[in-house]
Amino acid sequence: MPGDAAVPEEHGVPEAEGTPEAAGKPENDPVASEDRGLSERDRALLAMEARGWPGPGAKERAIRERLGITPTRYYQLLNALIDDERALAHDPVTVNRLRRLRQSRRTRR
Template identity: 80%
Template sequence: MTVDTPGPGPDPSEDRAGQERDEGPEAGLSDRDQAVLAVERRGWPGPGAKERAIRERLGISPTRYYQLLNALLDDPRALEHDPVTVNRLRRVRDQRRERR
């Protein structure tokens, strides 16, 4: 009887979208992460316009966008890249958590 050994697991340097992430304090944000913050920096007339822009500009679903954005809020590289946007979104997130 032979036992199949599992192959190597997923590469931790890649996220689910298959884009490599640079790790380490000297590494900057990926182009995608910068684009996520840029979408959030812009003012939107309503949620429909923002969701449409997320799909068109980033090629991802709004659900995935908000998952990525939430992770970015805890990333020191994002804070360094765009402190005003990241701090504003952290405050909003914290206020929503307090209401729960």
């Protein structure tokens, strides 16, 4: 059936509802895999890091109030998160910036 997106032409069998293909997203689509992978907390960590802050005190206060964790724990989680390819797919600008900063700190030692 031409034009019927739910039926693959090569198989003639309708795809199961709820699969990435049925939603029009191939399995290897980075956006589709991001939807299946990053938690709400992970997205909140990246959003917190993506915005500008007037000073370190304001950021630490926001981490405690909005995320309910200590700044130390925040940076531990963030450091692990920037190695996750799903985070890179979600916010490549922020993740690449954080990776560069981490690398420059490591090479200065």
